[in-house]
Structures are given as C-alpha cells and as structure tokens.
Amino acid sequence: MNHSSIVIIGGGPAGMSAAIAAAKQGLSCTIVDEGFALGGQIYRKPTNPERAPIPHPRGEQLRTEIAKLTQYIEIRNGHSAWGIFDGLRVAVTSPDEHTELLQSQALILAPGAHELVPPFPGWTLPGVMTPGAAQSLIKTMGVAPGKRVMLAGTGPFLLAVACQLIDAGVHVVSVLEASSRPAWLRLPLHGFRTPEILVEGFLYLNKLHQSGVPVRYGRIVVSAQGESELNAVQHAPVNAEWFPDNNCIETERVDTLLVGYGFVPRNQLAQMAECKLEFCPEVGGWIPIRDRNLSTSVAGIFAAGDGAGVTGSLAAAHEGKLAGISAAFFLGAVDEATFTAARDSIEQKLSRLMPLRRALDKISTLQPGLMSLVRDDTLVCRCEEVTWGEAREAVCAGSTTYRSLKITSRAGMGACQGRFCWPFLSRLVAAEEKCSVTDIGPPSVRPPLGPITLGSLAPESLKN
Numbered sequence: 001m002n003h004s005s006i007v008i009i010g011g012g013p014a015g016m017s018a019a020i021a022a023a024k025q026g027l028s029c030t031i032v033d034e035g036f037a038l039g040g041q042i043y044r045k046p047t048n049p050e051r052a053p054i055p056h057p058r059g060e061q062l063r064t065e066i067a068k069l070t071q072y073i074e075i076r077n078g079h080s081a082w083g084i085f086d087g088l089r090v091a092v093t094s095p096d097e098h099t100e101l102l103q104s105q106a107l108i109l110a111p112g113a114h115e116l117v118p119p120f121p122g123w124t125l126p127g128v129m130t131p132g133a134a135q136s137l138i139k140t141m142g143v144a145p146g147k148r149v150m151l152a153g154t155g156p157f158l159l160a161v162a163c164q165l166i167d168a169g170v171h172v173v174s175v176l177e178a179s180s181r182p183a184w185l186r187l188p189l190h191g192f193r194t195p196e197i198l199v200e201g202f203l204y205l206n207k208l209h210q211s212g213v214p215v216r217y218g219r220i221v222v223s224a225q226g227e228s229e230l231n232a233v234q235h236a237p238v239n240a241e242w243f244p245d246n247n248c249i250e251t252e253r254v255d256t257l258l259v260g261y262g263f264v265p266r267n268q269l270a271q272m273a274e275c276k277l278e279f280c281p282e283v284g285g286w287i288p289i290r291d292r293n294l295s296t297s298v299a300g301i302f303a304a305g306d307g308a309g310v311t312g313s314l315a316a317a318h319e320g321k322l323a324g325i326s327a328a329f330f331l332g333a334v335d336e337a338t339f340t341a342a343r344d345s346i347e348q349k350l351s352r353l354m355p356l357r358r359a360l361d362k363i364s365t366l367q368p369g370l371m372s373l374v375r376d377d378t379l380v381c382r383c384e385e386v387t388w389g390e391a392r393e394a395v396c397a398g399s400t401t402y403r404s405l406k407i408t409s410r411a412g413m414g415a416c417q418g419r420f421c422w423p424f425l426s427r428l429v430a431a432e433e434k435c436s437v438t439d440i441g442p443p444s445v446r447p448p449l450g451p452i453t454l455g456s457l458a459p460e461s462l463k464n
C-alpha cells in the first residue's frame with residue numbers, strides 16, 4: 001500500500017493548486033489523474049503539439065510550480081480512482097492495469113465536472129456531440145469535429161468553443177443561446193469587480209461578429225435530423241421558460257451540432273466516501289456540503305473546484321489552494337494564525353469572482369421548456385438504450401427513485417451508472433411525479449466508479 005500525507009484526486013486547476021499549497025507546507029502529496037498529463041479540462045495538454053493550439057499560460061505556470069516541488073508531489077497520470085474504502089483508502093488503477101490502494105491522512109477531491117446534454121429528438125445521431133468533446137479534439141489533437149458546425153445550449157462556454165473552432169478553420173454556422181439577449185446585456189452590471197472576465201466575453205463576441213457568425217439569443221434546437229448521420233438541425237425561438245414556439249421552426253443544414261447546457265459536478269467519489277450532499281441547481285446539481293475550510297462532512301476529506309459546485313477555473317484554483325492549506329492545517333502542518341490569514345486572503349479573491357458567477361448561473365439555469373422536447377421514443381439512457389416511453393411507464397408503475405427505475409427499466413444501469421442520464425432524467429421523473437428533484441435524489445454509487453477489467457484486480461502473482 002502506498003502512503004502519502006494527502007491524496008488528491010484530479011489534476012486540474014483545483015487539484016494542482018491544492019498540491020502546491022500543501023507541498024509548500026512540507027507535506028507529501030499524490031495527485032491521481034485519468035489524463036495523460038496534469039491540466040484538467042481547461043489546461044489540457046496537447047497530444048499532438050504540432051497541430052494543436054498553444055497550451056494556456058496559466059496551466060503551464062501551475063505545471064512549472066509542480067515541477068519545482070517534485071520532492072513532495074508524486075504524480076499518477078493515467079490513473080483512475082474508482083473506489084474509496086474504510087475512510088481514506090483510495091483504489092486506483094494504472095494504464096497497465098495495476099491496481100493499488102492509496103492510504104493517506106487527508107483526501108482532497110477535485111474531480112471537476114462533466115457536460116450536461118439534455119435528450120431531444122435526434123440527439124444520438126453521429127455528428128451530434130458536446131462542445132467539450134469538440135474542444136478536446138482541437139486542443140489535444142488539432143482535429144476539426146466537422147465542416148459546418150452549429151453550437152447550441154447556454155453559457156459562455158459555447159462562445160469560447162465557437163472561437164476555438166474558428167481559429168481551427170472550421171465554418172461555424174451559428175451559436176444558439178437559449179437565454180434571452182436582455183438577460184445577457186444586464187451581465188456587465190454584475191461584473192464590475194471582474195472586468196477581465198467581461199473583457200474575455202466581449203472578445204469572444206467580437207471575434208464571432210468579425211467572422212460573420214451570428215449569435216442568436218432565445219433559441220433552442222428542437223431536433224437533429226438525418227438517417228444515419230446528422231445533416232440538418234431544426235431550431236425555434238423560446239419564451240422565458242424555454243418552451244419553443246413550434247410555429248417558427250427554422251431548418252439549417254449542418255454536419256455537426258455541439259450541444260451543451262452547462263456542467264454537472266462529478267460528485268460520485270464524495271458520495272462513495274459518505275460525504276453528505278445537497279442539491280444546488282445553480283451550480284450544477286448534487287454537491288458535497290462543505291464548511292468554510294472546504295472540509296466535507298467526513299473528517300479529513302476536502303472538496304474543491306467544479307466537482308464541488310461549478311464555479312469556473314479561476315475559482316477552482318483558489319478553492320484548490322484553500323483545500324490544500326486546510327488539509328495542511330488539519331494535519332497540524334500549519335499554525336492557526338498562518339492558516340486563518342491564508343484562508344481570509346483566498347476568501348477575498350473568491351468573493352470578487354462570485355457576483356459575475358452567480359449572475360451567469362442565473363442566466364443559464366435549466367428551464368422546464370427543455371423537457372418538452374423529449375418524446376416517448378426519445379432515448380433517455382444511451383448506455384442501455386432506454387426510451388422515455390419505457391422509463392415513464394416504469395415511473396407510472398411506482399419506480400420513482402434511481403434504484404427502482406434502474407431495476408425496472410435498466411435506465412442508468414450501463415457503463416456511466418447514471419452519471420450522464422440521471423441529471424436530466426431525474427428532472428423528467430420529478431416533473432412526471434410533480435415533486436422536486438431533491439425528493440428523487442442522486443444516483444446511488446458503488447465501486448467501481450467506471451468499468452475496470454477483472455485482470456486489473458488480480459494479484460500480481462496471477463498475472464502473466
């Protein structure tokens with residue numbers, strides 16, 4: 001068994017900042033990350049540097065700081081954390097299928113978030129993907145996702161990806177933003193403390209304007225069309241609750257549609273460690289309850305970054321730093337005065353970011369009209385190919401929790417274990433049952449978090 005003072009799951013801005021903060025207090029840390037290099041989603045390193053864009057300078061800066069602290073920080077790239085046992089023991093599997101239990105005195109969970117794509121007619125056609133998937137193709141390999149691309153959903157991430165596509169020479173047909181234009185025009189009122197973020201947004205809009213890409217507010221995609229692959233998209237204007245006006249549908253020919261309605265925190269490890277969760281729709285759904293020190297309800301387990309509530313990369317880095325110094329304080333490596341001074345300073349930086357963040361969250365909060373797109377023959381669980389008609393029948397027969405619906409309809413039983421379908425499916429179930437998503441609950445979790453091979457669990461003596 002491997003021993004480190006602190007195990008950190010996730011090597012994005014939150015995880016890297018946590019490791020730096022704790023290592024500076026002389027503590028040994030192990031960062032576990034599934035990716036082939038540290039960076040997480042935003043600071044992802046290219047696999048094909050000749051064709052991919054230049055990596056983000058903030059990511060490079062964090063990687064350089066980590067490299068200076070190798071005496072304290074061990075990096076496990078390509079390792080998946082799939083189970084938390086007996087408090088602080090983390091099961092991880094390496095790319096060569098070697099499984100190990102990492103034992104530590106404190107654990108920092110920084111696993112980030114994944115994208116939310118609501119089901120709608122045609123959403124499983126080849127050619128429909130998430131903005132993050134397209135970004136990953138460009139960033140890591142320098143590969144374009146398609147030739148005529150439309151982006152749809154909500155949030156500034158759509159604008160960022162549209163600009164990256166333009167830089168990669170892709171023809172972006174349009175960007176459809178579900179929320180209204182007046183809501184976005186009011187945003188600067190909340191951003192006077194963070195002008196640099198507002199400027200970033202204006203630069204995106206300016207680039208789209210210069211490139212002749214229309215940003216159409218108050219519109220959503222109602223269906224993706226094609227026989228064996230996407231060839232057209234139907235979209236319509238929506239009201240304040242995002243119910244489409246089906247009398248004003250427009251059809252546009254595209255070969256790629258990127259749909260993203262924000263992010264969902266990866267809360268499964270926190271849940272597995274028995275940390276208490278709360279439902280917080282404005283930051284993506286179920287998140288671990290934390291105190292001021294970012295400690296979860298389980299002593300010794302801290303949570304930072306998008307995995308504990310989607311707040312963006314800058315906040316994730318500050319939270320990571322706070323989690324790192326809090327873990328050091330918890331382990332007695334920092335005195336109280338130093339700790340409280342560091343915490344106050346980080347809290348101030350975080351509070352500067354929050355007004356704009358909260359305003360963005362409000363604009364992009366999912367509205368009920370999205371659910372009206374789902375028909376009985378729409379797939380709601382891709383892994384097990386369950387339609388809403390099948391799931392709804394099970395709901396009407398009394399299967400209203402994740403567990404019971406999984407057993408009766410197989411929805412959520414596949415490889416993703418409800419991670420991708422449940423955030424939206426739980427909303428559909430709540431609407432059908434006329435109750436709140438909080439009553440429905442998050443999906444239950446158990447190890448392994450994702451698929452692992454039997455071979456990776458075999459003792460070394462049985463291998464080869």
Ligand SMILES: Cc1cc2nc3c(=O)[nH]c(=O)nc-3n(C[C@H](O)[C@H](O)[C@H](O)COP(=O)(O)OP(=O)(O)OC[C@H]3O[C@@H](n4cnc5c(N)ncnc54)[C@H](O)[C@@H]3O)c2cc1C
Nearest residue numbers: 010012013014034040041042081111112132305306312313
């Ligand atoms: C697909 C995607 C693209 C994004 N692109 C942008 C962008 O262009 N601009 C922008 O401003 N923001 C972007 N964001 C948001 C931004 O990346 C986040 O706000 C920020 O990265 C959060 O930092 P984090 O450290 O909390 O999580 P992340 O950066 O997501 O890092 C989490 C890390 O944890 C690892 N991980 C998760 N679970 C496990 C596990 N079980 N075992 C091992 N490792 C694990 C992941 O591999 C990942 O590297 C994007 C988010 C996503 C999901």
